[in-house]
Amino acid sequence: MNAKFSAYADPEVLVDGAWLQVHLDDPGIRIVESNEDVLLYQTGHIPGAIHIDWRGDLQDNTERDYVSPEGFASLCARSGITPETTVIFYGDKSNWWAAYALWAFRLFGHRNVKLLDGGSAKWKSEGRPLSREKVKPVPSVYPVPARRHDDEIRAFFDDTLAQARARRPLIDVRSPGEYRGEITHMPEYPQEGVLRGGHVPGARSVPWKMAANDDGTFKSAEELKRIYSENLGLNPTDEIIAYCRIGERSSHTWFVLTYLLGYSHVRNYDGSWTEWGNRVRAPIAKGDEPG
Amino acid sequence: MAEIVDLFDALPDDEKRESLILYSDQAAACAPRQGEPFDLEDVRKDEECTDTVGVYLRVDPDTRQSHFRISLGPHVQTLTRAMTAILCKGLSGSTPEVVLDIPQDFVPRLVGGQLVRIRSQTVYYILTRMKGAAKVWLGRERQQAVVSA
Numbered sequence: 001m002n003a004k005f006s007a008y009a010d011p012e013v014l015v016d017g018a019w020l021q022v023h024l025d026d027p028g029i030r031i032v033e034s035n036e037d038v039l040l041y042q043t044g045h046i047p048g049a050i051h052i053d054w055r056g057d058l059q060d061n062t063e064r065d066y067v068s069p070e071g072f073a074s075l076c077a078r079s080g081i082t083p084e085t086t087v088i089f090y091g092d093k094s095n096w097w098a099a100y101a102l103w104a105f106r107l108f109g110h111r112n113v114k115l116l117d118g119g120s121a122k123w124k125s126e127g128r129p130l131s132r133e134k135v136k137p138v139p140s141v142y143p144v145p146a147r148r149h150d151d152e153i154r155a156f157f158d159d160t161l162a163q164a165r166a167r168r169p170l171i172d173v174r175s176p177g178e179y180r181g182e183i184t185h186m187p188e189y190p191q192e193g194v195l196r197g198g199h200v201p202g203a204r205s206v207p208w209k210m211a212a213n214d215d216g217t218f219k220s221a222e223e224l225k226r227i228y229s230e231n232l233g234l235n236p237t238d239e240i241i242a243y244c245r246i247g248e249r250s251s252h253t254w255f256v257l258t259y260l261l262g263y264s265h266v267r268n269y270d271g272s273w274t275e276w277g278n279r280v281r282a283p284i285a286k287g288d289e290p291g
Numbered sequence: 292m293a294e295i296v297d298l299f300d301a302l303p304d305d306e307k308r309e310s311l312i313l314y315s316d317q318a319a320a321c322a323p324r325q326g327e328p329f330d331l332e333d334v335r336k337d338e339e340c341t342d343t344v345g346v347y348l349r350v351d352p353d354t355r356q357s358h359f360r361i362s363l364g365p366h367v368q369t370l371t372r373a374m375t376a377i378l379c380k381g382l383s384g385s386t387p388e389v390v391l392d393i394p395q396d397f398v399p400r401l402v403g404g405q406l407v408r409i410r411s412q413t414v415y416y417i418l419t420r421m422k423g424a425a426k427v428w429l430g431r432e433r434q435q436a437v438v439s440a
Contacts, residue, residue, distance in 0.1 A: 038368075039315065039370055039373070043312055043369055
C-alpha cells in the first residue's frame with residue numbers, strides 16, 4: 001500500500017495512479033470522471049472511465065435537490081454499476097467534483113467508493129494512458145435505494161442555522177476573500193448570483209486548499225491533523241458542518257474529515273453560500289473573525 | 292465565420308460537443324510564433340478565466356485585414372480553447388470594425404443552449420477579448436489620424 005495512505009483513518013478510500021493503472025480492467029470496479037470543465041472528459045479520459053456530470057446526472061434542477069433514489073438507481077444501472085461495484089472517482093480541480101460525486105453516491109448509501117489521489121492532473125502529469133474511446137458499459141441491475149441518507153451527511157439551511165446558534169463547529173472552506181465578504185465568488189470564477197458577502201456567524205475559515213498539495217494530492221495525515229485537530233481544535237466526534245459556495249469545495253473537506261481523519265459526524269451544507277447569502281433574514285458576519 | 296456557425300447550427304448538441312473538442316485540439320496552433328510582429332499585445336489573467344490569456348493583433352495597413360493570435364495558459368478550460376480556435380479561424384481577415392460589430396448571438400448556435408446556460412462567461416470570453424483588442428486598435432488609429440491632421 002501507498003505509505004502515505006496507510007496513516008489515514010481509512011487507508012482504503014484512496015488509490016494512486018500506479019495501482020489504478022494495473023487495475024483498469026478489474027470487473028469489480030467502475031472508474032468515474034467528474035469535472036468542473038464540462039468538455040474535459042471528451043478530450044481524453046482514463047481508459048474505461050465513464051463520465052458523470054454533477055449537474056446533469058446527480059442533481060434535480062427543478063427542485064435544487066439531488067435525483068430521487070429511482071433516478072440514482074437508473075444512473076447506476078446504465079453506468080454498469082451494481083451495489084457491490086467499487087466506484088473510483090477522479091476529476092479536475094484537485095478532485096472537487098469527484099469528491100462531490102462520491103459524496104452524492106454516499107447519500108444513496110453506495111458504500112464502495114474511492115478517490116484517485118491527485119485526480120486527472122496527476123494522472124496526466126505521470127504520463128499514464130488516456131483514451132477518447134466512447135465507453136459503453138454493459139447495463140447492470142441496481143436496486144432502488146430504500147432512502148437517501150440526507151440526515152447523516154447533508155446539512156440544510158435550518159441545520160446550519162441551528163449549528164451557528166449553538167456555536168457548534170462550522171467550517172467555511174471558501175477563499176479568505178469570500179469569507180471576509182470582500183467578494184461573493186471565488187477568484188477567477190463568475191459571480192453566481194449571491195447578493196451578500198460574508199460568512200455564517202461562528203464559522204471558522206479553513207480554505208479547502210489547505211488540505212491539498214500543489215499537485216492536487218491530499219496532504220499527509222500528520223499535516224491534516226495539524227490543520228483540523230490542533231489548529232482548529234476539532235475532535236473526531238464533533239458534529240461538524242462544512243460549506244462553500246455550492247457544495248463542491250466543501251465536499252473535498254467533508255472527504256478529508258470523514259475518511260482521512262475519521263471524524264464521525266461531518267455534514268456537507270450543499271446549499272452553501274448561494275443559499276445563505278441570498279436568504280431573507282439569514283444572519284451573516286463579515287471580516288476575519290468568526291463573529 | 293458564417294460558414295462555421297451554419298455548420299454547427301445544423302448539428303445536434305452531442306455532435307456540437309464533439310466538434311468543439313476537435314476545435315479545442317487546434318487551439319495551440321493559434322499561439323503567436325517566435326518573431327511574429329503585432330500592433331497590439333494584451334496578456335492578462337481575468338477573473339472570468341481560469342488562466343492567463345494573451346490576445347495579439349496585427350492589422351494589415353493596406354487591406355485593414357486583422358490577424359489574431361491567442362496564447363492560452365495550461366489551465367484554460369476546453370470550451371475556451373475551442374472558442375479560441377473557432378474565432379481565430381472565423382475572424383481571420385476581417386477588418387477591426389467587423390470584429391467589433393459582430394453580434395454575440397451566434398455563440399449559442401455554436402455551442403448549444405445548455406453550455407451557454409451553464410458557462411455563460413466562458414463562451415463569450417475570447418470574443419470579448421478580441422473585440423477589446425479591435426477597439427483599442429481602432430482608437431489608436433483615430434488618434435494617429437488626429438495627430439497627422
